[in-house]
Amino acid sequence: MSQQFDVVVIGGGPGGYVAAIRAAQLGFSTACIDEWKNDKGGPAPGGTCTNVGCIPSKALLQSSEHFEHAGHSFAEHGIGLDNLSIDVAKMLGRKDTVVKQNNDGILYLFKKNKVTFFHGRGSFAKAVEGGYEIAVAGATSESITGKHIIIATGSNARSLPGAPFDEQKILSNDGALRIGSVPKRLGVIGSGVIGLEMGSVWRRLGAEVTVLEGLPTFLGAVDQQIAKEAHKAFVKQGLKIELGVKIDKVTSGKSAVTVNYANANGDAVKLEVDKLIVSIGRVPNTIGLNAEAVGLKLDERGAITVDDHCHTNLPNVWAVGDVVRGPMLAHKAEEEGVAVAERIAGQHPHVNFNTVPWVIYTSPEIAWVGQTEQQLKAEGREYKAGTFPFMANGRARAMGDTTGMVKMLADATTDEILGVHIVGPFASELIAEAVVAMEFRASAEDIARICHAHPSLSESTKEAALAVDKRTLNF
Numbered sequence: 001m002s003q004q005f006d007v008v009v010i011g012g013g014p015g016g017y018v019a020a021i022r023a024a025q026l027g028f029s030t031a032c033i034d035e036w037k038n039d040k041g042g043p044a045p046g047g048t049c050t051n052v053g054c055i056p057s058k059a060l061l062q063s064s065e066h067f068e069h070a071g072h073s074f075a076e077h078g079i080g081l082d083n084l085s086i087d088v089a090k091m092l093g094r095k096d097t098v099v100k101q102n103n104d105g106i107l108y109l110f111k112k113n114k115v116t117f118f119h120g121r122g123s124f125a126k127a128v129e130g131g132y133e134i135a136v137a138g139a140t141s142e143s144i145t146g147k148h149i150i151i152a153t154g155s156n157a158r159s160l161p162g163a164p165f166d167e168q169k170i171l172s173n174d175g176a177l178r179i180g181s182v183p184k185r186l187g188v189i190g191s192g193v194i195g196l197e198m199g200s201v202w203r204r205l206g207a208e209v210t211v212l213e214g215l216p217t218f219l220g221a222v223d224q225q226i227a228k229e230a231h232k233a234f235v236k237q238g239l240k241i242e243l244g245v246k247i248d249k250v251t252s253g254k255s256a257v258t259v260n261y262a263n264a265n266g267d268a269v270k271l272e273v274d275k276l277i278v279s280i281g282r283v284p285n286t287i288g289l290n291a292e293a294v295g296l297k298l299d300e301r302g303a304i305t306v307d308d309h310c311h312t313n314l315p316n317v318w319a320v321g322d323v324v325r326g327p328m329l330a331h332k333a334e335e336e337g338v339a340v341a342e343r344i345a346g347q348h349p350h351v352n353f354n355t356v357p358w359v360i361y362t363s364p365e366i367a368w369v370g371q372t373e374q375q376l377k378a379e380g381r382e383y384k385a386g387t388f389p390f391m392a393n394g395r396a397r398a399m400g401d402t403t404g405m406v407k408m409l410a411d412a413t414t415d416e417i418l419g420v421h422i423v424g425p426f427a428s429e430l431i432a433e434a435v436v437a438m439e440f441r442a443s444a445e446d447i448a449r450i451c452h453a454h455p456s457l458s459e460s461t462k463e464a465a466l467a468v469d470k471r472t473l474n475f
């Protein structure tokens with residue numbers, strides 16, 4: 001007799017492990033199956049986010065930012081340093097420790113919440129009376145059943161046709177986080193989130209970085225005033241960004257990779273680099289799930305088809321996170337995971353995609369929530385805009401980090417905040433206030449009237465709100 005659960009979650013990334021914890025908190029007997037292995041073959045729950053995504057990338061961004069500060073900005077604070085060096089192996093070791101702490105933390109949370117963890121691949125065997133039989137193939141093979149199944153199998157990096165990842169010279173996000181020494185020349189294809197974050201890490205450590213982007217616009221989904229400011233800062237730092245290119249061929253040689261492409265003018269160009277990161281988006285992952293066995297429907301992109309409640313075409317089968325439509329973000333996956341567990345319990349949660357914040361952890365950081373100015377224009381919505389530069393903020397000046405601005409967009413008639421866009425220091429933290437404001441449907445005037453600590457970067461958000469009504473106090 002196989003073990004029976006109320007809820008079986010397939011995938012232990014941010015969507016899956018959080019769904020499992022919430023389901024267990026709600027009183028369901030819950031199992032979570034995850035196949036990720038650490039370098040010793042043991043379990044490493046946390047998915048892409050913990051193992052080769054959010055967490056390790058932020059660890060390397062932190063290390064490389066320290067290095068950049070030590071080399072470039074310590075001197076103006078009167079701090080002298082001779083013979084600055086970077087021990088890449090140690091930096092990577094620290095990143096691996098941070099990852100392991102997170103893996104262990106999730107295993108602890110499973111124990112604490114009484115979630116039964118299975119290490120292995122979960123796949124649909126068949127529909128059974130009152131649920132589904134799931135085969136688990138790990139060190140041993142077993143079969144479990146669940147009344148409800150939550151699929152949270154995530155996504156994989158998309159490769160360029162004809163240039164598969166070898167993780168030695170042609171790198172996905174995985175290899176990009178494990179480069180053993182600073183490459184002299186690094187190529188990046190795709191100036192999206194991974195390209196800019198990973199390109200920044202290796203540039204700060206001394207690589208010559210060239211980013212090739214297919215679209216003619218830099219960060220097309222970002223408010224273009226903010227994107228332009230960020231572009232200026234990245235170019236000043238030394239990132240070479242070419243827009244509007246068309247990649248013809250990528251050839252991996254003995255010691256270098258050659259990229260043949262047409263530039264924006266249509267001229268044929270040959271770029272030779274030591275390592276090439278390909279970051280051109282990710283594809284939903286249903287490999288090994290045996291979706292066909294139960295008739296689970298996928299869309300033309302290979303994502304699992306779900307309705308607004310993350311319900312699939314099958315009764316009591318749900319899917320969340322990168323494997324379904326919507327932004328591929330860890331916090332979006334988590335919100336969906338929690339919402340599904342609560343729906344199974346008969347509650348009525350709602351995930352508001354309009355208030356899912358985005359953050360790009362470059363320096364300056366870029367963060368936004370809600371609509372951009374170009375979206376509002378396209379909709380024909382009447383709006384007011386207010387901006388406030390960090391240059392005019394006392395805390396930013398004291399920190400020596402004055403690049404960028406806060407921009408607020410509000411409805412022309414009601415003053416409701418429609419979007420907040422930040423490029424600058426700690427944008428990732430500042431955006432939280434905007435998310436709260438928008439969830440509570442605040443007006444710009446509400447933020448303008450709230451007391452913000454002085455001196456703090458958050459005063460720039462208040463000033464941007466004042467700027468919506470053309471009455472900044474400090475600019």
Ligand code: FAD
Binds near residue numbers: 010045050123322327
């Ligand atoms: P995943 O995290 O991909 O987890 C899926 C899990 O399911 C994996 O462990 C996988 O092994 C397992 N699995 C798959 N199939 C099976 C099966 N059949 N049986 C058992 N287990 C299975 N997002 C942010 O919000 N902030 C960031 O800063 C950020 N940085 C990123 C940096 C990089 C380099 C990358 C690549 C991504 C980043 N992301 C970031 C995106 C984020 O990682 C994803 O949106 C998030 O991990 C999606 O969570 P998920 O639970 O849907 O899937």
Ligand code: NAI
Binds near residue numbers: 191192359
């Ligand atoms: P992305 O979608 O952010 O960017 C891909 C870029 O590659 C786009 O600008 C696209 O126009 C370009 N591109 C696509 N095909 C191309 C081609 N053939 N030639 C040249 N350019 C091409 O995807 P990325 O950077 O791979 O990241 C995947 C996802 O992971 C992100 O969309 C995001 O959801 C998530 N992520 C989130 C992070 C965060 O929240 N800070 C950090 C890293 C990743």
